[in-house]
Amino acid sequence: MTDIQIFAIPYDSGHQGERMGIGPERFVEAGVDRALADEGHDVRLDVVSVDAPFPTEIGTTFRLHRALAERIHEARGADSGADSGADSGADRMPLVFAGNCGLASIGTVAGMRDPALGVIWFDAHGDFNTPETTTSGFLDGMPLSVITGRCWTALARSIPGFAPLSELNVMHVGARDLDDAERVLLASSDLCVLTPERIANVGIHHAMVPALDHMALHFERIYLHIDMDILDPSEAPANQFVVPGGLSLADLLHAIELIRERFTIAAAGIASYDPAYDPEERALRAGMEIVKAIAARTA
Numbered sequence: 001m002t003d004i005q006i007f008a009i010p011y012d013s014g015h016q017g018e019r020m021g022i023g024p025e026r027f028v029e030a031g032v033d034r035a036l037a038d039e040g041h042d043v044r045l046d047v048v049s050v051d052a053p054f055p056t057e058i059g060t061t062f063r064l065h066r067a068l069a070e071r072i073h074e075a076r077g078a079d080s081g082a083d084s085g086a087d088s089g090a091d092r093m094p095l096v097f098a099g100n101c102g103l104a105s106i107g108t109v110a111g112m113r114d115p116a117l118g119v120i121w122f123d124a125h126g127d128f129n130t131p132e133t134t135t136s137g138f139l140d141g142m143p144l145s146v147i148t149g150r151c152w153t154a155l156a157r158s159i160p161g162f163a164p165l166s167e168l169n170v171m172h173v174g175a176r177d178l179d180d181a182e183r184v185l186l187a188s189s190d191l192c193v194l195t196p197e198r199i200a201n202v203g204i205h206h207a208m209v210p211a212l213d214h215m216a217l218h219f220e221r222i223y224l225h226i227d228m229d230i231l232d233p234s235e236a237p238a239n240q241f242v243v244p245g246g247l248s249l250a251d252l253l254h255a256i257e258l259i260r261e262r263f264t265i266a267a268a269g270i271a272s273y274d275p276a277y278d279p280e281e282r283a284l285r286a287g288m289e290i291v292k293a294i295a296a297r298t299a
Helices: 019-029 032-038 057-075 101-112 143-147 153-157 180-188 196-216 249-262 282-295
Strands: 003-009 042-047 092-098 118-122 170-173 192-194 221-227 264-271
Touching (some): 003 019, 003 032, 019 282, 042 057, 057 101, 092 101, 092 282, 101 118, 118 143, 170 196, 221 249
Parallel strands (some): 003 092, 092 264, 221 264
8 A cells, every 4th residue: 555645736837727727626536546545555645836926837837846846745754754765764756747848847856855865756747947948948848958957046045954966866757749950869868768769669578678687787776756747649649748759658658667766756646638639538447547647666
């Protein structure tokens, strides 16, 4: 049994209950907490919102990062005097549903307050842009750059517990839609990058195992990030940003099993689900299977 604290953040680009911000609410309406409880887990649910009379993408988003970091730190036992790191309420796993990848991850990593935390990031996109490289201006194209200290450093310091992680802490899996400058950044970074080409050539098992085994030499606990557009849209149309060539659900579930065999999944995030693009609820059902696989983590 896993003790799970679900955090739902129904925002997209600073706007509540719009576009992908509807996704977390849909998972809650579909009974994700009950589904996990039926699997034998102890589950609690918390919806995170902030007072933003005039919402802005950057300002509101960082308010949400701060609020989530504080709630995760409290949920993991900080209020009982536990110290940071692996012994701080480590049996309670934050599971964050958010409209954007940054909302699922930045406050979560900060709230964990664990500099030895590894990050495994499944996403069709790099999420490694900076304000200097982005051509869209989309803040949610930058969360991994924030987490690794490349950008938005002043605002990141305002998040309780935030400290940038080394790029060596991070594995990125499946990015197939990259801006040109972002591609250069990734190639010159210290991230471990598993490309779709590598996965297609050798299969998910043989692509993941050597990288995971190397990572396991340095980390015991990870934050696991799943952008729903990692899945191929023919199987699970998650949002307007999907691109062909994604993983099958079976491959993603196998990858999660490989991760569970080697690490404690200390926290996880599910991001970027827009029900408007999923009329048959295939992506929603896939998300439920993903969540169950994550929660079945080994002790």
